[in-house]
Amino acid sequence: MNKNNNNLNQIKMALGKQAINVALKQVGAKENPLGSNWGKPIQDYLKSVGINFPASWCMAFVYWCFEQISNGKNPLVKSGGVLYCWNNAKANRVVGEPQIGDIFIMDYGKGLGHTGLVYKIDETFIYTIEGNTNDSGSREGIMVCFKQRSRTKIKGYLRY
Numbered sequence: 001m002n003k004n005n006n007n008l009n010q011i012k013m014a015l016g017k018q019a020i021n022v023a024l025k026q027v028g029a030k031e032n033p034l035g036s037n038w039g040k041p042i043q044d045y046l047k048s049v050g051i052n053f054p055a056s057w058c059m060a061f062v063y064w065c066f067e068q069i070s071n072g073k074n075p076l077v078k079s080g081g082v083l084y085c086w087n088n089a090k091a092n093r094v095v096g097e098p099q100i101g102d103i104f105i106m107d108y109g110k111g112l113g114h115t116g117l118v119y120k121i122d123e124t125f126i127y128t129i130e131g132n133t134n135d136s137g138s139r140e141g142i143m144v145c146f147k148q149r150s151r152t153k154i155k156g157y158l159r160y
Contacts, residue, residue: 026061056140
């Protein structure tokens with residue numbers, strides 16, 4: 001790898017780590033009322049991707065985290081759709097092995113997905129911060145949580 005590519009990768013990694021720092025401050029944020037996909041700050045997450053009604057918000061949460069640190073130049077695909085973002089990401093953003101700051105993608109079939117940010121990794125699990133989940137790890141939860149996910153359940157990762 002040449003020096004320019006190495007510097008570019010460091011910049012990409014720095015952006016993901018900055019997004020984690022934003023996400024950490026949101027842990028515990030909940031829908032209001034619970035189960036509504038609405039209320040502050042969930043409305044802000046959704047609004048960041050152009051959604052002005054209650055909707056699944058895990059991808060909007062990730063987009064919003066990057067929005068806070070990107071000075072108006074968010075590099076993510078602007079959408080609340082997890083699999084839409086996965087399918088429309090530039091090929092150089094898709095990676096197989098996770099690093100801290102990556103966006104994990106889960107595919108439940110029938111167009112349903114889930115996502116969040118990777119903040120820690122071991123050989124078996126990724127440790128995440130994710131929105132629209134709960135203690136049981138649902139893709140339709142009520143809050144921003146820390147989660148542990150089996151690496152075998154992950155479709156892939158996006159790196160920005």
